[in-house]
Amino acid sequence: MKFYIATDHAGYAVKEFTKEVVKSLGHEIIDLGPDSADRVDYPDFAKKCANAVIEDRGSFGILICGTGIGISISANKVAGIRAGLCHDAYTASMCRAHNDANILAFGERVVGKGVIESMIEAFCNTEFEGGRHAGRVDKIEDGCVFGSDLG
Numbered sequence: 001m002k003f004y005i006a007t008d009h010a011g012y013a014v015k016e017f018t019k020e021v022v023k024s025l026g027h028e029i030i031d032l033g034p035d036s037a038d039r040v041d042y043p044d045f046a047k048k049c050a051n052a053v054i055e056d057r058g059s060f061g062i063l064i065c066g067t068g069i070g071i072s073i074s075a076n077k078v079a080g081i082r083a084g085l086c087h088d089a090y091t092a093s094m095c096r097a098h099n100d101a102n103i104l105a106f107g108e109r110v111v112g113k114g115v116i117e118s119m120i121e122a123f124c125n126t127e128f129e130g131g132r133h134a135g136r137v138d139k140i141e142d143g144c145v146f147g148s149d150l151g
């Protein structure tokens with residue numbers, strides 16, 4: 001698998017560790033920054049990673065901020081991105097199996113290194129199940145959940 005990774009300052013400290021985990025599992029990872037722990041705005045780095053995943057068909061992303069919330073909300077504004085905010089191996093596996101997530105998001109202030117490792121393993125080792133889940137993902141992509149449809 002090919003991954004792009006980006007963080008904000010509150011996710012920066014675990015970026016190198018996360019990259020090593022991905023590489024140790026035999027996958028490729030491209031770092032989109034930031035290059036220091038200086039304060040940055042998470043939407044800017046969410047956008048970089050989300051755009052890279054869309055442009056490089058079949059690739060995946062990893063996004064990290066303090067909670068994982070802001071950076072996943074931001075990424076999910078990009079059409080075609082399904083960023084799953086995960087807290088453990090179960091959510092990391094299910095976001096692939098049921099939601100066909102193409103970005104794994106988590107919070108540096110929420111999970112430890114052991115959990116990060118288990119989430120990446122679970123995300124990488126789980127395929128989208130398709131079937132009944134495919135129609136639901138199609139509905140997300142068709143925009144049926146957008147405000148204009150809600151009457």
Ligand code: RB5
Nearest residue numbers: 010065066067068069070
């Ligand atoms: C930065 O302090 C923090 O707000 C950010 O990393 C993230 O947790 C936002 O959702």
